[in-house]
Amino acid sequence: MEISVSRKAHFNAAHRLNIPSWSEEENKAFFGVCNNGNFHGHNYDLIVSITGEIDPITGYLTDMKWLGQVIKDKIEDRFDHKNLNLDCEEFKTLNPTTENIAVVIWNILRKEIPSHHQLKVTLYETERNFVEYNGN
Amino acid sequence: MEISVSRKAHFNAAHRLNIPSWSEEENKAFFGVCNNGNFHGHNYDLIVSITGEIDPITGYLTDMKWLGQVIKDKIEDRFDHKNLNLDCEEFKTLNPTTENIAVVIWNILRKEIPSHHQLKVTLYETERNFVEYNGN
Amino acid sequence: MEISVSRKAHFNAAHRLNIPSWSEEENKAFFGVCNNGNFHGHNYDLIVSITGEIDPITGYLTDMKWLGQVIKDKIEDRFDHKNLNLDCEEFKTLNPTTENIAVVIWNILRKEIPSHHQLKVTLYETERNFVEYNGN
Amino acid sequence: MEISVSRKAHFNAAHRLNIPSWSEEENKAFFGVCNNGNFHGHNYDLIVSITGEIDPITGYLTDMKWLGQVIKDKIEDRFDHKNLNLDCEEFKTLNPTTENIAVVIWNILRKEIPSHHQLKVTLYETERNFVEYNGN
Amino acid sequence: MEISVSRKAHFNAAHRLNIPSWSEEENKAFFGVCNNGNFHGHNYDLIVSITGEIDPITGYLTDMKWLGQVIKDKIEDRFDHKNLNLDCEEFKTLNPTTENIAVVIWNILRKEIPSHHQLKVTLYETERNFVEYNGN
Amino acid sequence: MEISVSRKAHFNAAHRLNIPSWSEEENKAFFGVCNNGNFHGHNYDLIVSITGEIDPITGYLTDMKWLGQVIKDKIEDRFDHKNLNLDCEEFKTLNPTTENIAVVIWNILRKEIPSHHQLKVTLYETERNFVEYNGN
Numbered sequence: 001m002e003i004s005v006s007r008k009a010h011f012n013a014a015h016r017l018n019i020p021s022w023s024e025e026e027n028k029a030f031f032g033v034c035n036n037g038n039f040h041g042h043n044y045d046l047i048v049s050i051t052g053e054i055d056p057i058t059g060y061l062t063d064m065k066w067l068g069q070v071i072k073d074k075i076e077d078r079f080d081h082k083n084l085n086l087d088c089e090e091f092k093t094l095n096p097t098t099e100n101i102a103v104v105i106w107n108i109l110r111k112e113i114p115s116h117h118q119l120k121v122t123l124y125e126t127e128r129n130f131v132e133y134n135g136n
Numbered sequence: 137m138e139i140s141v142s143r144k145a146h147f148n149a150a151h152r153l154n155i156p157s158w159s160e161e162e163n164k165a166f167f168g169v170c171n172n173g174n175f176h177g178h179n180y181d182l183i184v185s186i187t188g189e190i191d192p193i194t195g196y197l198t199d200m201k202w203l204g205q206v207i208k209d210k211i212e213d214r215f216d217h218k219n220l221n222l223d224c225e226e227f228k229t230l231n232p233t234t235e236n237i238a239v240v241i242w243n244i245l246r247k248e249i250p251s252h253h254q255l256k257v258t259l260y261e262t263e264r265n266f267v268e269y270n271g272n
Numbered sequence: 273m274e275i276s277v278s279r280k281a282h283f284n285a286a287h288r289l290n291i292p293s294w295s296e297e298e299n300k301a302f303f304g305v306c307n308n309g310n311f312h313g314h315n316y317d318l319i320v321s322i323t324g325e326i327d328p329i330t331g332y333l334t335d336m337k338w339l340g341q342v343i344k345d346k347i348e349d350r351f352d353h354k355n356l357n358l359d360c361e362e363f364k365t366l367n368p369t370t371e372n373i374a375v376v377i378w379n380i381l382r383k384e385i386p387s388h389h390q391l392k393v394t395l396y397e398t399e400r401n402f403v404e405y406n407g408n
Numbered sequence: 409m410e411i412s413v414s415r416k417a418h419f420n421a422a423h424r425l426n427i428p429s430w431s432e433e434e435n436k437a438f439f440g441v442c443n444n445g446n447f448h449g450h451n452y453d454l455i456v457s458i459t460g461e462i463d464p465i466t467g468y469l470t471d472m473k474w475l476g477q478v479i480k481d482k483i484e485d486r487f488d489h490k491n492l493n494l495d496c497e498e499f500k501t502l503n504p505t506t507e508n509i510a511v512v513i514w515n516i517l518r519k520e521i522p523s524h525h526q527l528k529v530t531l532y533e534t535e536r537n538f539v540e541y542n543g544n
Numbered sequence: 545m546e547i548s549v550s551r552k553a554h555f556n557a558a559h560r561l562n563i564p565s566w567s568e569e570e571n572k573a574f575f576g577v578c579n580n581g582n583f584h585g586h587n588y589d590l591i592v593s594i595t596g597e598i599d600p601i602t603g604y605l606t607d608m609k610w611l612g613q614v615i616k617d618k619i620e621d622r623f624d625h626k627n628l629n630l631d632c633e634e635f636k637t638l639n640p641t642t643e644n645i646a647v648v649i650w651n652i653l654r655k656e657i658p659s660h661h662q663l664k665v666t667l668y669e670t671e672r673n674f675v676e677y678n679g680n
Numbered sequence: 681m682e683i684s685v686s687r688k689a690h691f692n693a694a695h696r697l698n699i700p701s702w703s704e705e706e707n708k709a710f711f712g713v714c715n716n717g718n719f720h721g722h723n724y725d726l727i728v729s730i731t732g733e734i735d736p737i738t739g740y741l742t743d744m745k746w747l748g749q750v751i752k753d754k755i756e757d758r759f760d761h762k763n764l765n766l767d768c769e770e771f772k773t774l775n776p777t778t779e780n781i782a783v784v785i786w787n788i789l790r791k792e793i794p795s796h797h798q799l800k801v802t803l804y805e806t807e808r809n810f811v812e813y814n815g816n
Contacts, residue, residue: 002272003235008264012806014694014721014763019329030330032337038763041694041721043806049268057155058166059233064265065168083694083718097331099275126692126723128280129336132321136274138408139371144400148670150558150585150627174627177558177585179670185404193291194302195369200401201304219558219582262556262587284534286422286449286491310491313422313449315534355422355446398420398451410680411643416672427737438738440745457676465563466574467641472673473576505739507683536688537744540729544682546816547779552808593812601699602710603777608809609712 004120005061006049009071011080014041015096018085039083044101045124046075048109052117062117070112075105098125102133110135140256141197142185145207147216150177151232154221175219180237181260182211184245188253198253206248211241234261238269246271276392277333278321281343283352286313287368290357311355316373317396318347320381324389334389342384347377370397374405382407412528413469414457417479419488422449423504426493447491452509453532454483456517460525470525478520483513506533510541518543548664549605550593553615555624558585559640562629583627588645589668590619592653596661606661614656619649642669646677654679684800685741686729689751691760694721695776698765719763724781725804726755728789732797742797750792755785778805782813790815 016039017031027035034040048071054061082088084096090104102123113119120134152175153167163171170176184207190197218224220232226240238259249255256270288311289303299307306312320343326333354360356368362376374395385391392406424447425439435443442448456479462469490496492504498512510531521527528542560583561575571579578584592615598605626632628640634648646667657663664678696719697711707715714720728751730742762768764776770784782803793799800814 001239003238004268005235006266006268010806012720012722014719017331030335033761036761036763036767038766039694039719039721040692040761040763041719042692043723054233054235054239059153059231059236061235061267063166081713081716081720083716083720086718087716095331097326099277099326099333100331102275103273103326126690130278131333132276132278137375139374140404141371142402142404146670148584148586150583169625172625172627172631174630175558175583175585176556176625176627177583178556179587190369190371190375195289195367195372197371197403199302217577217580217584219580219584222582223580262554282534284448284450286447305489308489308491308495310494311422311447311449312420312489312491313447314420315451353441353444353448355444355448358446359444398418409647411646412676413643414674414676425739438743462641462643462647467561467639467644469643469675471574503739505734507685507734507741508739510683511681511734538686539741540684540686545783547782548812549779550810550812598777598779598783603697603775603780605779605811607710 001053002051003054003061004049004051005064005067006047007064007067007071009046009048009068009076010043011046011076011082012041012043013079013082013084014039015084015091016040017095017097019095039085042125044079045130046071046105047122049120049122050113050117051120052114062113070109074108074112078108098123098129098131099133102131106133106135137189138187139190139197140185140187141200141203142183143200143203143207145182145184145204145212146179147182147212147218148177148179149215149218149220150175151220151227152176153231153233155231175221178261180215181266182207182241183258185256185258186249186253187256188250198250206245210244210248214244234259234265234267235269238267242269242271273325274323275326275333276321276323277336277339278319279336279339279343281318281320281340281348282315283318283348283354284313284315285351285354285356286311287356287363288312289367289369291367311357314397316351317402318343318377319394321392321394322385322389323392324386334386342381346380346384350380370395370401370403371405374403378405378407409461410459411462411469412457412459413472413475414455415472415475415479417454417456417476417484418451419454419484419490420449420451421487421490421492422447423492423499424448425503425505427503447493450533452487453538454479454513455530457528457530458521458525459528460522470522478517482516482520486516506531506537506539507541510539514541514543545597546595547598547605548593548595549608549611550591551608551611551615553590553592553612553620554587555590555620555626556585556587557623557626557628558583559628559635560584561639561641563639583629586669588623589674590615590649591666593664593666594657594661595664596658606658614653618652618656622652642667642673642675643677646675650677650679681733682731683734683741684729684731685744685747686727687744687747687751689726689728689748689756690723691726691756691762692721692723693759693762693764694719695764695771696720697775697777699775719765722805724759725810726751726785727802729800729802730793730797731800732794742794750789754788754792758788778803778809778811779813782811786813786815 017034084091124130153170220227242257260266289306356363378393394404396402425442492499514529532538561578628635666676668674697714764771802812804810
């Protein structure tokens with residue numbers, strides 16, 4: 001009997017999209033305003049979803065307070081009010097597209113979530129653009 | 137050609153999380169403020185999703201007015217403005233976690249929805265915490 | 273490594289639900305107020321989701337500006353501020369239920385999206401009623 | 409000690425914007441796609457706000473169940489799933505802009521709300537466009 | 545040059561509406577399901593709005609981190625996961641209607657907010673019912 | 681007979697809060713993570729509200745397409761995907777707090793909106809923090 005529980009979190013960050021091996025013109029043509037060298041930013045909304053079996057004693061799949069704390073410690077404290085390109089090791093060589101940020105977050109959280117639980121992350125860059133990744 | 141249709145519903149209820157076989161201290165340590173003996177409460181948002189084939193004549197998978205009425209009769213009238221622990225038979229011995237409430241709702245609705253249709257319920261305890269269950 | 277990217281769009285349209293081969297009474301009994309011969313209308317919210325592999329160079333699954341433009345050209349310009357029954361060829365013989373509109377949109381977009389990408393559309397008729405279709 | 413209580417309601421309707429004394433070209437130039445002769449439609453979200461004194465016995469400004477019923481009887485039943493131009497007497501000679509619809513709703517509700525209570529209506533035509541009217 | 549800044553907060557609580565000097569029948573007739581003796585509950589959404597002048601040095605009207613902390617200390621910690629009738633001194637003799645809760649919150653916060661700043665609270669009992677109070 | 685019409689818009693920008701005449705330590709102590717020298721960012725949601733009389737012929741207070749275009753030309757194109765501190769003349773010497781950004785936007789739009797119409801701007805830095813300014 002599998003069930004999924006999800007928790008929403010938030011962080012506000014700056015970024016720019018840029019590929020160092022491309023020329024300035026190529027980057028501007030491909031990424032448009034997202035290539036602004038002075039950076040722009042977003043309020044990222046994150047939904048972390050865990051799938052597994054309900055504990056028959058507690059009625060919990062996982063303790064949401066624990067999950068909320070993991071997300072705060074590992075994701076919000078790491079990315080909130082940061083410049084993803086400059087402040088975050090992961091994006092020094094990886095373009096911080098919403099897709100790549102979602103994969104990075106999934107990889108960080110995968111180490112924290114027990115292995116018998118499946119993990120999916122949904123990341124909203126804006127209310128109109130979002131990405132889902134479950135590691136498959 | 138399978139499609140899913142979903143309908144949102146709402147109910148407001150009180151509950152507490154508690155395991156009778158545990159001591160007061162164990163319950164308080166595990167469930168924290170959710171263990172408050174005087175109860176607290178939530179606005180539960182429910183999404184009921186049905187999957188199956190579109191009727192080629194009507195263009196409906198199922199009649200949403202009928203589905204809305206089923207949800208009202210079987211779920212909203214049963215749980216709205218209730219104390220889940222005290223007023224609802226299902227939770228006299230089952231801890232009313234979001235996970236367990238979602239499973240109870242799924243089991244109730246499963247009897248009402250034609251068997252050739254799949255059923256999923258999504259239950260929001262708050263805007264930030266939610267559960268999905270599809271009976272598998 | 274598969275990921276999904278989604279983009280929201282909107283259109284406002286009029287429609288009525290009606291089956292020409294049924295009598296007026298049968299239509300009214302089955303579709304209720306949705307059968308109003310003078311039409312009523314909705315703000316349709318559309319989420320288009322694409323699944324595939326991230327391009328290792330750009331970090332994009334697909335260019336969201338391109339996707340947004342495709343949705344504007346093929347869906348919003350076609351259906352926004354239209355009467356679905358009278359103005360849109362597709363619904364001259366097909367009942368414009370949310371289910372059928374979702375399938376029509378999926379079929380239109382399927383031709384635009386590269387074939388190695390999966391496609392899902394989620395269509396909200398109201399905040400409380402929505403449909404998901406992925407072509408299977 | 410004045411307080412305001414508000415209640416949200418909804419209705420889905422078709423309309424077109426048109427001034428009969430103008431030529432077809434003038435109407436099309438001024439109202440654009442909103443002038444479509446076959447109508448388009450919206451999910452209108454309505455917030456009705458009442459201002460006055462709290463009853464010291466009940467702690468209510470007004471009974472929200474009563475207010476919800478008034479809105480249902482006088483507004484939702486009158487405009488939901490209707491063509492505002494064709495089905496609703498008020499708009500046979502009055503252009504159904506969001507502004508005019510808000511004023512019409514205010515005038516209808518003003519007769520139902522006790523005169524010692526102030527009344528404001530907020531009407532959303534879409535999530536991005538809305539109107540507020542308080543009768544002054 | 546006056547400006548308003550607002551901050552949203554949340555708390556989840558149980559309550560019942562009841563007037564001790566009325567009979568059980570009178571209470572049930574007037575308050576309906578809200579009178580359930582076993583309590584029900586809500587996710588309350590609170591918006592605290594402060595009006596005053598922008599500090600020309602800092603560009604702040606007030607420090608939102610400070611305001612968030614005040615709301616947490618004085619409101620969320622006091623009411624979250626509580627039974628308003630049983631756990632909260634204020635509602636031992638005051639009916640916990642949304643109106644009365646809003647006034648109680650305003651009175652608590654008024655003592656914390658500098659007197660040269662105006663204060664308004666908006667309290668959502670559900671997404672569809674809310675109350676605004678500014679102390680006048 | 682006064683009425684207000686409002687239109688929502690959006691822009692995504694980077695910024696940092698900093699007072700050049702303060703020491704690094706003072707800035708960090710006062711603005712906390714918002715002082716990050718590498719910038720962070722937000723999705724700003726903007727609501728522009730105009731108050732005045734309905735035109736008795738058209739039923740419009742103002743043409744929302746025109747208003748939407750003004751907001752796009754003067755605000756979205758100016759601030760979207762920009763670094764407010766580095767790219768925008770207004771914030772080279774003015775701290776880009778939400779309060780100051782709202783005032784700057786109001787001042788820009790005031791020149792565009794006819795003088796017989798009142799103007800208010802509401803600016804959301806996040807879903808939980810917002811500012812309202814009407815020029816008084």
